[in-house]
Amino acid sequence: MAKSQEITLKIEGIATPCCAKEVKEALLNVKGVKKAFACPKRGIAEIEFDAEKVTDEQLIKVIEEAGFKAKVKEEGEEGELQALMKKFEAEFEKLTQKYNIPKKDITEHWNLVKKEAAEVYQRCCEWSLGHGLEIKDAEVYCQSAMLVGFGKLLWAEQTFKIEKEIKKLTDNEIKNLVADRYGKFAAKYAEIGNPCPIRKKQVKELYSGEELSLIPKTALNLALGCGNPVSFANLKSGETVVDFGCGAGIDLTLAARKVGPEGRVIGVDITPQMIEKEGQSEAEAGFPAERIEEHIGDIEKLKLPDSLADVVISNCVIILTPNKEAAYQEAFRILKPGGRVAISDMVFSEKIDPEITERFQSTWAGVVGGAIAEKDYLEIVKQAGFGQIKIVKRHFLTPEELFAMSTCPGTEFVPSPDPKDLEVVQGKVVSIKFIAIKS
Numbered sequence: 001m002a003k004s005q006e007i008t009l010k011i012e013g014i015a016t017p018c019c020a021k022e023v024k025e026a027l028l029n030v031k032g033v034k035k036a037f038a039c040p041k042r043g044i045a046e047i048e049f050d051a052e053k054v055t056d057e058q059l060i061k062v063i064e065e066a067g068f069k070a071k072v073k074e075e076g077e078e079g080e081l082q083a084l085m086k087k088f089e090a091e092f093e094k095l096t097q098k099y100n101i102p103k104k105d106i107t108e109h110w111n112l113v114k115k116e117a118a119e120v121y122q123r124c125c126e127w128s129l130g131h132g133l134e135i136k137d138a139e140v141y142c143q144s145a146m147l148v149g150f151g152k153l154l155w156a157e158q159t160f161k162i163e164k165e166i167k168k169l170t171d172n173e174i175k176n177l178v179a180d181r182y183g184k185f186a187a188k189y190a191e192i193g194n195p196c197p198i199r200k201k202q203v204k205e206l207y208s209g210e211e212l213s214l215i216p217k218t219a220l221n222l223a224l225g226c227g228n229p230v231s232f233a234n235l236k237s238g239e240t241v242v243d244f245g246c247g248a249g250i251d252l253t254l255a256a257r258k259v260g261p262e263g264r265v266i267g268v269d270i271t272p273q274m275i276e277k278e279g280q281s282e283a284e285a286g287f288p289a290e291r292i293e294e295h296i297g298d299i300e301k302l303k304l305p306d307s308l309a310d311v312v313i314s315n316c317v318i319i320l321t322p323n324k325e326a327a328y329q330e331a332f333r334i335l336k337p338g339g340r341v342a343i344s345d346m347v348f349s350e351k352i353d354p355e356i357t358e359r360f361q362s363t364w365a366g367v368v369g370g371a372i373a374e375k376d377y378l379e380i381v382k383q384a385g386f387g388q389i390k391i392v393k394r395h396f397l398t399p400e401e402l403f404a405m406s407t408c409p410g411t412e413f414v415p416s417p418d419p420k421d422l423e424v425v426q427g428k429v430v431s432i433k434f435i436a437i438k439s
């Protein structure tokens with residue numbers, strides 16, 4: 001295979017575009033020369049050639065035959081582009097210090113900046129020569145290159161700034177973010193339904209035809225679960241059920257039918273708009289307003305009394321909480337002795353590289369933002385005091401489901417995780433359904 005080599009020659013006497021054009025053409029006529037660029041302002045020619053067909057000396061000779069003096073540009077001889085790069089380098093240093101970013105972390109961005117700046121600079125020079133213009137003021141071209149370069153740097157600066165800020169999210173900030181996203185989703189899609197076909201399909205698969213016919217339109221339109229806890233909670237007439245993160249009430253309305261008018265059904269959700277829509281669903285279901293009690297609240301800190309409930313159900317919610325221990329301790333506290341949880345939630349099937357999970361957490365990305373390994377999750381359930389944990393079902397998410405869930409409640413509300421990170425967790429994100437008893 002031909003061995004490509006690059007060389008920069010310093011040339012005397014090519015101060016005009018015509019001379020530069022002459023040198024370029026002379027070089028391009030040499031067998032083995034692949035690319036040639038001559039810059040009158042910088043007084044150089046950059047040549048890419050096949051080293052098996054032509055040598056440095058032959059190239060110099062060709063230029064001399066065209067009437068110019070040439071020599072190989074010495075190491076350290078600073079051209080305009082090099083000076084420009086030095087300027088970038090200094091800016092880059094300042095930036096890394098300002099944000100305390102290890103240089104290695106943005107080397108990739110930096111290399112991009114350098115490459116782009118060099119290319120733009122070269123393209124500008126070529127263009128001027130091609131149009132017979134004089135390069136009167138090389139600063140113009142440098143500025144173009146710098147503009148692109150600085151654009152990239154600013155982009156890198158912004159990226160790092162945002163990541164740094166988001167990484168510092170407190171538990172309260174996470175909850176506000178979650179409530180804001182679900183609130184906007186509820187307000188926009190209660191009437192027209194979730195536009196995501198994958199989420200729509202999921203709901204149809206999770207609930208039976210009979211259940212779907214009983215679910216009020218608003219609750220169905222805003223359904224965002226990953227299971228159907230009522231289907232395995234074994235609810236009995238007269239029982240008291242609390243739904244953690246009830247959303248617009250899909251499971252609450254089904255639970256209300258199971259426990260009947262003698263039972264008690266309570267929904268808790270952190271998002272006021274979801275609670276409002278839950279009220280709407282209740283009315284659509286034809287229930288009197290008092291049949292379902294709803295509270296705007298945080299499942300980590302409930303305002304419900306001890307030993308109130310027979311069952312706590314939850315559908316794709318605890319994954320969103322930053323303090324899962326607190327949520328399960330609250331479930332334990334409000335359950336009667338012998339009471340049970342029937343949970344549908346998302347976990348990783350194995351431990352994931354902390355660097356990747358940190359990135360998901362940095363934007364609290366959909367339902368992977370708060371995901372932990374199944375083993376750790378079930379340990380939290382045990383530590384809260386629950387026993388007899390029985391996994392009812394596991395479903396490994398398909399790539400399409402994973403994308404939809406990682407941007408829950410929708411790409412308009414949640415920044416999409418890096419596809420490379422999603423690829424790493426592909427096949428390792430599971431929706432689990434389980435029962436556990438307060439023994």
Ligand SMILES: C[S@@+](CC[C@H](N)C(=O)[O-])C[C@H]1O[C@@H](n2cnc3c(N)ncnc32)[C@H](O)[C@@H]1O
Nearest residue numbers: 182223224225245246247269270271298299315
């Ligand atoms: C993925 S949606 C599921 C909603 C509902 N369970 C369903 O199946 O449609 C998650 C819900 O959990 C609620 N949520 C998130 N964190 C919460 C918290 N700490 N306390 C109470 N609700 C929370 C959100 O407001 C949202 O309505």
